[in-house]
Amino acid sequence: MSEPQSKTIVFLSPLPSSFLRSLLAPYLPRLGDVEIVSVAESPREEVLEALRRADVVVGDYTFKFKITREICDLMERCKLIAQPSTGYDHIDVEECARRGIPVSNAGGANAPSVAEWTIMAALVLLKRILQAHAKTKSGEWPQWELMDAGTYDLYGKTWGIIGLGRIGREVARRVRAFDARIVYYDKRRLPPSEEERLGVKYVRLARLLRMSDIVSIHLPLTGETRGLLGERELRSMKPTAVLINPSRGEIVDEQALARALREGWIMGAAVDVYSREPPGRDHPLIALDHPNLLTTPHIAGANSDARARIIQATVENIVRVLMGGEPANVVNMPAER
Secondary structure, three states, X not given: OOOOOOEEEEEOOOOOHHHHHHHHHHHHHHHOOXXXXXXXXXXXXXXXXXXXXXXXXXXXXOOOOOEOHHHHHHOOOOOEEEOOOOOOOOEOHHHXXXXXXXXXXXXXXXXXXXXXXXXXXXXXXXXXXXXXXXXXXXXXXXHHHHHHHOOOOOOOOEEEEEOOOHHHHHHHHHHHOOOOEEEEEOOOOOOHHHHHHHOOEEOOHHHHHHHOOEEEEOOOOOOXXXXXXXXXXXXXXXXXXXXXXXXXXXHEOHHHHHHHHHHOOOOEEEEOOOOOOOOOOOOOOOOOOOOOEEEOOOOOOOOHHHHHHHHHHHHHHHHHHHOOOOOXXXXXXXXXX
């Protein structure tokens, strides 16, 4: 009887091999001979050689190592690319599908975290907390100034969700607790029964932007979503509206958003993602001095709880595939090999 073939897992994310092996330790008796290779800090030649013998590839959560058509050429043994994040725009998923390589992401593992960040951001902006905190700490007493500028409740407002996937649905569930009206736009409308269950109403994008007091974006970056919100869309929003983007920076025209804030087309914005990361001091939003602009370093879905869930979901998917099962959370449609 021939010896069972060893399996190779290649990690492109910057995690030490000892840590990775500890994560897989409970499953190793069932998996047999498994080689775990961490190549994040390795010379490119070593990375490419490791990919040639990989049965499973764990993608780079820093998005620096791109899986292109040329990289796909090397991965003849690969049964799964498991991306330990929600985003996967650094992977050529169509080419992977053509070659029969499933690509999975972390699914809804960080959806509660992003949803909580989104709710937090809305409340901070509506109530002008950044301005209140800065002025109070400096010794001022801006009570009447803030009242004159306008501070608002989430209660009774209209919240527009662009993209009602896992994260968008988690946002909707939380917004309902504030007795706000929820409208949404997605390229695929939900069945009426699901809309009723979530308490949401479908509207076209243009109408959503005109009617919403809060607009939050929860979309992947694709050819269709890149530049989805530009000057025309931002100008159509209410002057008292706020925009929240924990999704992808390229979905919004950042120059136009900076101008929208500077010229008062909208009341405020919260941004966790940028077209280049880190954005640098010359980035139009980082350089903008605005009292109701919240900027954070791509942390909405990357807190400690979310990271633990993402790692666990990724490990379970790897084990499932190496034991002959079907992967979960596949974002492309693999062709038959």
